Amino acid sequence: MNNMKKHNQLYILIALLSCLSFNARAQATKNDLVLNLSYYNNNNQSQYVMVHAKSKIDGKFQQIPGIDVRFYITSDSSSANLLGKAITNEKGEAFVLIPPSAKDEWNKSANQSFIAVAQASKLYDETKTNVDIVKAKLQIDTSADKVITAKLLALNDTVWLPVTGVDVKVAVKRLDGNLNVNETETYTTDSTGTVTAEYKRDSLPGDAKGILTLIATIEDNDVYGNLTVEKAVPWGATFQNTSVFDKRTLFARRGHSPIWLELMAYSIILAVWLVIFYLIMQFIKIKKLGRLAD
Amino acid sequence: MENLTSQKITEDLLPQEFGKQGKIWVAFLLVLCAIGAYAYYRQLSEGLVVTSMRDYASWGIYISNFVFFVAISLVGSLITAVLRLTNVHWSTPLTRIAEIIAVSAITFASLIIIVDMGRPERFYNLFLHGRLQSPIIWDVIVITTYFFISILLLYFPLLPDFQILLRFKEKTGKSLNKLYSFLGSFWKNTPAQIKISDKAINILSITIIPVAFSIHTVTSWLFATTYRPGWDSTNFGAYFISGAFLVGAGGVIVAMYIFRTHYKLEKYITNEHFDKMGKILVLLALLYLYFNVNEFLVPAFKMKKSEEEHLVGLFTGEFAPVFWFAITTAMIIPILILLFKKGRKPLPAFIAGILVVVGSWFKRYLIVTPTLLHPFLPMHDVPQNYMHYFPSWEEWAIAIGSLAGALLVITFFARIFPIIPIHETIIENEQHEKA
Structure with missing residues (x-):
């Protein structure tokens, strides 16, 4: 009996130790989470911050979905500065628009800091990252001879000043991405903060009125973040949608087949069936001849 | 053909009552038809869910069987029309066999499509x-x-034979006599x-x-007008027609042997007929082999990504055993047998004919189903059984029942009507004697 009690105690001890060691191992296998925070200003209208979460799994960086991220304005992650919360999608991305409630904090200075904090989970520890930007705006203009100018201005105290030496892309918006307006990939702003690009895509189709959308972009700039500006211009070829609905096509409904098909098909059918009817008539003739012979 | 009197020819070629073997054969076919009918009753009451056809393999052995029936029906035009128009007289005893195969096959092709x-x-x-x-x-x-x-084409040449049949009322029986009348x-x-x-x-x-030509070309267009690996081919019309003539000729050789041995027609369906049909079969098998080389070698040489899975599946993958079985039995072995004079004797030619017919049935299955299991967009988020196809017992029963039904039509036709044209045989015998 005593022996059995001793054994039972031993089993409980082993089980407890196993649980503890499993828990410790689970904690030890937590991966490092890498967060990248970026600032976006689209068309000087919508501004947002976006985080990209990734982690090294099986020796490769992979996007991590389902990470609960909180975004703060300024370098202080107190609840008063909370911009919003978001969960990363299958691409590991989460973003929040900068709300009007953050206006006072935004207007305090020409520079701005943002913080993103990924909440601790079973797989990852709490992770924090920040981005500092200088407030800037991009402007776009065109001339009658199809020359596009984009100008970058940055806020200096309370004055907007041109910025020199920043890479700008000038392109046309298309369905699957942006198409450069000519062979040059990027332009660098001059002393007036301006880049000039000549439009050389004359055959590009636009909408029904030939409208195209030009876009100037600054991507992943360490100081200014991501800026875009757009302008609609009537430089495209007019796209006329010729509907074939209810017309005579191979894919139309019954009774709307192409004339050439109907002519071919019905003439063949008619020819063959006329032969068959002729032969049936011949059969009737044979029958009559038989009766006459009787 | 040796010199025979008109009386002897008529007596030999009059339809005969079923003997013991004939009755067993008919009973066997009726049982297969009954099982098929029961399986179809189950399919009608339960729906197509009783088959193994699902979202991807939506055409299975029914459509394979349809293509097979359409193919074998082409023999009517080969034996009756092509040989008649080219003044080939030796084919006279085979014309009605070819025509009744054509009629029964095209009837069951229509029925199986409804199934x-x-x-x-x-x-x-x-x-x-x-x-x-x-299409x-x-x-x-x-x-x-x-x-x-x-x-x-079956009826017109029968007209002179009716007059002969009506003269033998006591032999043919009262009810048949009414029909002939x-x-x-x-x-x-x-x-x-x-x-x-x-x-x-x-x-x-x-x-x-x-x-x-239209019937089988259009059947091939059911597939070729669809942009899918294995079907997207300009070769399909000719490929189908050459295969159809092959299986039709194979079917005629099998029927020739069975009618010859069962009805003792050695004087009418002679060794020479097997020799000539054997030569035709070799030619057709070589032709079909040529189209097969075109159909598979050219895409395999390019091995486009979209076609790769389909072709590899046929050559070395899931369908490889059936693919190589079909190529070997429908073409290679029959060619090897029939190339030699001894191989064109009745029994070896009959065996070659059976191989052609069986191999051709499986060839039709390979044309229809593997393509459906290799769509352009990968199959995902579907049950495992959607990714493969093996016919259910109901499908086998209905397909076999339809084949039995076609054989039953031929069997009853041979019981009621002369399977070799009596009048034409007498005329040709008289011409032969005069010559």
Whole structure:
């Protein structure tokens, strides 16, 4: 009996130790989470911050979905500065628009800091990252001879000043991405903060009125973040949608087949069936001849 | 053919009652048909879910069987029309065999396509609301046309035989006599009747060739007009027709052997017939092999990504055993047997014919189903059984039942009508004697 009690105690001890060691191992296998925070200003209208979460799994960086991220304005992650919360999608991305409630904090200075904090989970520890930007705006203009100018201005105290030496892309918006307006990939702003690009895509189709959308972009700039500006211009070829609905096509409904098909098909059918009817008539003739012979 | 009297020829070729073997054969076929009918009853009451066809393999052995029936029906035009128009007289004893194979096969091709429909009671909508742009409608039109032409081509040459059959009332029986009287009592063998009949047969022989080519070309277009790996081919029409002539000729050799041995027709279906049909079969097998090389070697040489899975599946993958079985039995072995004179004797030619028919049935399955299991977009988020296809017992029963039904039609035809044209044989025998 005593022996059995001793054994039972031993089993409980082993089980407890196993649980503890499993828990410790689970904690030890937590991966490092890498967060990248970026600032976006689209068309000087919508501004947002976006985080990209990734982690090294099986020796490769992979996007991590389902990470609960909180975004703060300024370098202080107190609840008063909370911009919003978001969960990363299958691409590991989460973003929040900068709300009007953050206006006072935004207007305090020409520079701005943002913080993103990924909440601790079973797989990852709490992770924090920040981005500092200088407030800037991009402007776009065109001339009658199809020359596009984009100008970058940055806020200096309370004055907007041109910025020199920043890479700008000038392109046309298309369905699957942006198409450069000519062979040059990027332009660098001059002393007036301006880049000039000549439009050389004359055959590009636009909408029904030939409208195209030009876009100037600054991507992943360490100081200014991501800026875009757009302008609609009537430089495209007019796209006329010729509907074939209810017309005579191979894919139309019954009774709307192409004339050439109907002519071919019905003439063949008619020819063959006329032969068959002729032969049936011949059969009737044979029958009559038989009766006459009787 | 040795010199025989008209009396002897008529006695030899009159339809005979079923013996013990014949009755067992008919009973066996009826049992297969009954099992098939029960399976179809289950399919009608339960729906197409009793089959193994799912979202991807939506065409299975029913459509394979349909293509097989359409293919074998082409033999009517080969033996009757092509050989008649080219003044080949040795084929006379084989014409009716070929024509009844054509008629029974095209009948069951029509029936099996209805079997494949989930709501067969809506079949009439194909005629009422069919779109002329659809190759399916072309197939419906051309099959109906071919059926009527084949019936006429079977019927016109039978007319002189009815007159002979009516003279042997005591041998053929009362009920059959009524049938012969209804179908051909008006035939008096007058010169005017013979002239019209000969002209009609010639017109039919000419008409049936383009219609026969159309029927199988259109069947091939059911596949080739669809952009899918394995079907997207400009070779398909010729590939289907050459294969159809092969299986049809194979079917005729098998039928020749069975009728010859069962009805003791050695004087009419001679070794020479097997020798000549054997040569035709070798030619057709080589032709079909040529089209197969074109059909598979060229895409395999390019090995486009979209076709790779389909081709590798056939050559070395899931379908490889059936693929190589079909190529070997339908073409390679029959060629090897029939290339030699000894191989063109009745028994080896019969074996080669059976191999061609069996191999060709599996070849049709390979044309239809593997393509459906290799769509352009990968299959995902579907149950495992959607990714493979193996027919359910109901599908096997219905397919085998339809084959048995076609054989039953041929069997009953041979019981009721002379399987070798009596009148034509007598005429040719007289001409032979005069010569």
